Structure formats: C-alpha cells, structure tokens
Amino acid sequence: MAKNRLNDHAGPSQRQLRVGELIRRTLSDVLGRGDIHDPELNRMSVTVGEVRVSPDLKIATAYVLPLGGKGADLLIDLLARNKSELRRAVSKQLTLKFAPDLRFRLDETFDRLDDTRRLFSQDNVRRDLDD
Structure with missing residues (x-):
C-alpha cells in the first residue's frame, strides 16, 4: 500500500512512455499519409x-500543432470529429487489451520556449546570469 502512494507522485512508468511513443508515431504516420476519410483533415499538416x-493506459492525450501554427482550433475540432477512426487506426498497430480513448490538446511547448528565450534575453536577467 505504501509503495502505491509513493508511485503516485513519480513520473510516468516505462510502459506509459513506450505506449505513448508508439501512439505518437502511429498518429503521425496516419495523419501524414492521409489515411483518414476527412478531406479537411487530410489537407492539414499536423505535428x-x-x-x-x-x-491504466485507457486514456491517451495527444499534443498536436498544425504546421505554421495557424488553424489550431480547427485542427482540434477536426481531430475530435475523426477520433473514432484515429482510435481504430491506433488499435490496429498496438497490441493492448483496450484501445485507449484519444484526446487532443494544443501543443504549447514552442510558445513556452519562445517565452523562455524572451526572458533570458532581458537585460536584468542576462546581468544576473553573468554574475
């Protein structure tokens, strides 16, 4: 029982990381090839x-971004609309007992990187880092 409480605050397990990476690759391949029967989604380049x-491997949250960053809200709507077809494509590639429910969120990693670079370029921050 105590071991479970300790693991609640740990990061993701190796299995979670491995399954997440397999799902990421599969989604990238499916979206890159245009295997989905939605012409609107197939016209978009998705990262x-x-x-x-x-x-429990039952929910997978994919962080996505359209190429160029334009049309992000439309992309999330299109992916949500085609969620069942994407889930079916993922389940064909994975050998899990259950196909995970897919959720899509906007990937804000690049925005945070830009904010961090901007902060580091400020004079008072550079002065503190140089000391």
Missing part, C-alpha cells in the same frame, strides 16, 4: 509532439 498515457 504530433507528444502523447501522454494515463497509468
């Missing part, structure tokens, strides 16, 4: 940056 999987 799947990361997939985080719940501990």
Whole structure:
C-alpha cells in the first residue's frame, strides 16, 4: 500500500512512455499519409509532439500543432470529429487489451520556449546570469 502512494507522485512508468511513443508515431504516420476519410483533415499538416498515457493506459492525450501554427482550433475540432477512426487506426498497430480513448490538446511547448528565450534575453536577467 505504501509503495502505491509513493508511485503516485513519480513520473510516468516505462510502459506509459513506450505506449505513448508508439501512439505518437502511429498518429503521425496516419495523419501524414492521409489515411483518414476527412478531406479537411487530410489537407492539414499536423505535428504530433507528444502523447501522454494515463497509468491504466485507457486514456491517451495527444499534443498536436498544425504546421505554421495557424488553424489550431480547427485542427482540434477536426481531430475530435475523426477520433473514432484515429482510435481504430491506433488499435490496429498496438497490441493492448483496450484501445485507449484519444484526446487532443494544443501543443504549447514552442510558445513556452519562445517565452523562455524572451526572458533570458532581458537585460536584468542576462546581468544576473553573468554574475
């Protein structure tokens, strides 16, 4: 019992990381090839940056971004609309007992990187780092 409480605050397990990466690759391949029967979605270039999987492997949250960053809200709507077809494509590639429920979120990693670079370029921060 105590071991379980300790693991609640730990990062994702190796299995979660492995399954998340397999889902990320599969989604990237499917979206890149245009295997989905939605012409609107097939016209968009999508970057799947990361997939985080719940501990029970039943929920997978994919962090996506359209090429160029334009049309992000439309992309999330299109992916949600085609979620069942994407889930079916993922389940064909994985050998899990259950196909995970897919959720799509906007990947804000690049925005945070830009904010960090901007902060480091400020004079007072550079002065503190140089000391």
